[in-house]
Amino acid sequence: MKIIREPHEMQQTALTLRDKAIRIGLVPTMGAFHDGHVSLMRRAKSENDVCVVSLFVNPLQFNDPADLARYPRNEAADLEIARSVGVDILFMPSVAAMYPPDAQTFVEVTRVSQPLCGGRRPGHFRGVATVVAKLFMLTLPRRAYFGLKDYQQCRVIAQMARDLYFPPDLVFCPTVREPDGLAMSSRNVRLTPEERRAATVLPRALELAQACFAAGETNPTVIQTQVREHLATEPRARVEYVEVVNAQTLEPLTEIAEPALVALAVWFGDVRLIDSVMLTPPKPNPAPPAPDLGDISDIPHRTNVPS
Ligand code: PAF
DSSP states (O other), X not given: OEEEOOHHHHHHHHHHHHHTTOOEEEEEEOXXXXXXXXXXXXXXXXXXXXXXXXXXXXXXXXXXXXXXXXSOOOHHHHHHHHHHHTOSEEEOOOHHHHSOTTOOOOOOOOGGGSTTHHHHSTTHHHHXXXXXXXXXXXXXXXXXXXXXXXXXXXXXXXXHHHHTTOOSEEEEEOOOBOTTSOBOOGGGGGSOHHHHHHTTHHHHHHHHXXXXXXXXXXXXXHHHHHHHHHHTTXXXXXXXXXXXEETTTOOBOSSOSSOEEEEEEEEETTXXXXXXXXXXXXXXXXXXXXXXXXXXXXXXXXXXXXX
16 A cells, blocks of 8 residues: 655646556545445445545534544554555545645635534535645545545535536445444544444434434425434434535425435534435325436436435
8 A cells, every 4th residue: 555645746646647648546535444334445446446544534624623622533553454454555634734734725615514413514515626626636536435424525526526516426435334334434432432322322313313304294394303302312322413405406495305414413522423415205106107218318427416
């Protein structure tokens, strides 16, 4: 595994590979690898010629300096994991290299950045969009892989890629969960054993939302109330938000007649966890066959997240 720390060296390497028609699969990360990261790396490896993993704790996406300071870092273990998975290039730039003092350019995705985490973490998605844009330009991937646990992040990146005509295909992969259902997150290692046990209330609350919906409930307020009431049974859980929103626009809904997202952010001690599930109404009976539209019915889909 090659380790590259200099952005220009990374870009030069990517250009050389591209000239030889070697396809790069990029997995952007902030390190503290867990099995969710490993599944993205394995997929990137299997679907491309070269797997590049970026490891960069991006200060621009932390609105709270204390949160940035506490963010888990474990470089030695990460190197070991990346090597064992067969990652070809680990790109580990410094903050000074990614954000030189004279940098003046930022990427801001407007509407989908505003609800949910956006309103509570000002500047967070501007930081995410800016660093992902830089990583795309430095690694020139054919495909880039992201976990759907950070659903709003996926929507923001899909919107940015569409608006700015970024070339990589975006591959959004299902949330990887612990055996007890807790979504894997680098932040989980910071939970005390009691908080870790308490955090299982999150997947249970989301399962309840799915069960209510499967039983025919389509009123988002009713589902939101059920989720909140379930979370309230766990005294260690401090709810930041529970929302049921349109899965594409992330805006509030009055009825779940199209795919909806139940999203939550909950604190356990000083650890903030997010999770979500999608509620997808069954498709109505198929319409009679459409007239043959020739070539235009063949336009490929660029991503697997509604955009
Ligand atoms: O999901 C993450 O780990 C980060 O937000 C990302 C996409 C690597 C950007 O810093």
